[in-house]
Amino acid sequence: MHTDTHTGLDAPRGIWWKPAHKTEKMWVGIAFGWCMVLFAMMPLWHLRGGQNPSGIRRKVDPQAFYARTQAFIKEYQVGEDRGMPIVAPPPGADVYLTAMAFQWTPILQLQKGVQYTIHLSALDVNHGFSLYPLNVNFQVVPGYDYGLRMTPTEAGDFRIICNEFCGIGHHLMLGRVIVVDAPQVGLAGGAR
Numbered sequence: 001m002h003t004d005t006h007t008g009l010d011a012p013r014g015i016w017w018k019p020a021h022k023t024e025k026m027w028v029g030i031a032f033g034w035c036m037v038l039f040a041m042m043p044l045w046h047l048r049g050g051q052n053p054s055g056i057r058r059k060v061d062p063q064a065f066y067a068r069t070q071a072f073i074k075e076y077q078v079g080e081d082r083g084m085p086i087v088a089p090p091p092g093a094d095v096y097l098t099a100m101a102f103q104w105t106p107i108l109q110l111q112k113g114v115q116y117t118i119h120l121s122a123l124d125v126n127h128g129f130s131l132y133p134l135n136v137n138f139q140v141v142p143g144y145d146y147g148l149r150m151t152p153t154e155a156g157d158f159r160i161i162c163n164e165f166c167g168i169g170h171h172l173m174l175g176r177v178i179v180v181d182a183p184q185v186g187l188a189g190g191a192r
């Protein structure tokens with residue numbers, strides 16, 4: 001209802017606005033141009049930057065994935081660390097890593113400069129694959145096989161940290177990836 005009472009909320013009468021100043025127009029233009037640059041960067045990052053990895057994604061029964069991981073361990077186990085198997089798959093192999101509360105199974109021993117397809121999945125709840133100290137982060141989802149083509153570029157002893165809160169032992173959920181320099185030919189059966 002309109003009344004004669006004037007408050008600060010009343011709109012001024014008539015045409016009170018003025019055309020935008022040319023510096024304002026210029027800044028709107030710069031902001032719009034920058035939006036377009038960032039928009040173009042999204043496909044560019046995907047194609048050139050390795051920002052969004054292309055991988056294999058398919059549904060999988062969590063128990064079946066865990067059984068596949070156990071078969072993978074049985075095939076390529078080379079040792080163990082405090083009861084956790086150390087597995088050294090051959091170059092180009094499909095590698096299976098199961099996340100569960102609160103461990104990563106198994107320990108992987110990979111070769112530098114060799115491509116692997118790392119299959120990540122979880123047995124129970126969502127976990128986060130975070131390779132420390134590198135900046136590599138992936139969601140690990142039960143019922144979902146996430147196959148990533150990875151080529152280790154650095155030798156070392158890396159840790160997998162769970163970066164998705166998964167329960168009371170979340171902070172203890174540490175995995176291990178060992179990257180060795182040269183192919184260890186002729187060491188089969190050798191002491192270490």
Ligand SMILES: [Cu+2]
Nearest residue numbers: 162164166170
């Ligand atoms: Cu966790």
